[in-house]
Amino acid sequence: MPINSNHRILIFTIKNKHPIALEEIKAILESLRAQVKFDRIERGLVLLKTDLKTALILSQRASLIKYVGLLLGSTCDEAIEKLVKLIKEAANESLPFSFSILTSDFSKIDEMASKIRRVFRNSYVNLDNPLIPIEIMKLEENSFILIPLRSSRLDITRYQPQYRPYAPSATMDAEISRLIVNLTRCNYADIFLDPFCGSGSILLEASRIGCYTLGLDINPRLVYGAQFNFQSLLHDDANVVIGDASRMPFQDDSIDAIGTDPPYGRSALVIGKNLKDLYRAFLQESYRVLRRRKHICFCAPLEMRDYLNSLIREIGFEKRTQFAMKVHKGLTRLITVLFVP
Ligand SMILES: C[S@@+](CC[C@H](N)C(=O)[O-])C[C@H]1O[C@@H](n2cnc3c(N)ncnc32)[C@H](O)[C@@H]1O
Structure with missing residues (x-):
């Protein structure tokens, strides 16, 4: 054929x-x-x-x-x-x-x-x-x-949290993690960053499509957990370190894609800042480290939509798409995709 x-x-x-x-x-x-x-x-x-x-x-x-x-x-x-x-x-x-x-x-x-x-x-x-x-x-x-x-659906479901050795309560499921990775328009051999990587759900999916992955999380326990997941599921070491998403240890214009699920200010931990300040600092840093024409896909609570939309314009990002996805009765996730013009 x-x-x-x-x-x-x-x-x-x-x-x-x-x-x-x-x-x-x-x-x-x-x-x-x-x-x-x-x-x-x-x-x-x-x-x-x-x-x-x-x-x-x-x-x-x-x-x-x-x-x-x-x-x-x-x-x-x-x-x-x-x-x-x-x-x-x-x-x-x-x-x-x-x-x-x-x-x-x-x-x-x-x-x-x-x-x-x-x-x-x-x-x-x-x-x-x-x-x-x-x-x-x-x-x-x-x-x-x-x-x-x-x-690939069957393959993706094999990586659901219930099959991972470390899956704390804020763990994202494999299907949404893969969706976030794909929405960043990343490609094989790209450098992919999750600055709030938690137990590594998004990084696992980005690695599985061939990206070179980097992760940061402020909580050491989650960094070890992500490492544990990588070793047992992919038989590989994770490039994850303890770090603050509002002060990323990366050079300007060095990252090809960012896909992430920051804290929502509920059960997931927010350290040192209120939620709005944390999103502002993380988006400013993302703009700095992303290469031009490259994308970021991130989640946020729906209630932050207006604040985020004015922030996005202020920082200089262009918006590709934004949609809401219900998680459960009390929480709707806003998924936003932006690029650096
Ligand atoms: C919603 S969870 C991410 C869950 C992750 N996608 C997973 O599947 O495990 C948000 C994460 O952000 C981390 N975090 C909170 N403040 C942070 C900061 N300033 N810098 C980096 N990570 C932070 C928390 O420790 C938590 O692991």
Whole structure:
């Protein structure tokens, strides 16, 4: 299958988080500088055209994608035409071609599967070890015939706090941590900083996509805890030190991405400052250490929105996006993405 040519890629996002999932998809594509054309966007579904390599990276990096597949068609005829093309391409490269079709038990879908099998008279059908697995999926009135690409969701859930050796109460879950990492538009080999790293949730996710990670936390116990998590989950040392996010020990213009979850002034510890002063000092420092055109994604309690928005302008950041995400009844998190112009 040609890697560089454009394919139609169908993405099912987590339905009730669709607008945020879309932000995440766009941020990852931006970090890859990928050429993409969006064909259809609706709740729970995104259809875009891009090359296979981009689609694979997208499926493995995103936290809010449930399923990614290369679309063969929405009707049997479209899918059959595409399969014939793939068979010819495989033959030109002397590759053996075979496929299997997985269906659920909706009768209309089963009909589609048997029609496709009939057309190929089972000659390319191999249920045990197919070169290409094909799935037929249904969303409301639409059917989609797809070649599935591996999605990272299962992989992300394996790193949830319950599977970590050290997970104090303010620990962030792996899905949101990965979302924050992706919204920073960071890339493989970038220098990624979390200046309020706590037990290291965000740093773990940034490391898992190949960033070089640095962490600060004012509480020594959490610094040791982050180190413990890195060693047991990634079998690697964490670059985390005891430090103050309002006086970062880094040179100007030295960091490629910042993703962080500062204290909210509730259970998580705030040392030496009131909350507004702490956010001001941390954002000023972030502006100083971030390289130009690079992004920061950070959380804050929703009540701080007006204060933060005037602070952002005062410091000189440009805003990319800002949205609220409910944590529980008493707390809504404001997630803000900014860049240094
Ligand atoms: C909400 S928690 C971060 C949780 C973290 N994302 C995790 O999953 O474990 C905020 C952290 O900020 C740290 N902190 C508070 N004031 C700080 C400061 N001035 N500089 C650096 N860290 C600070 C706290 O010790 C706490 O670990």
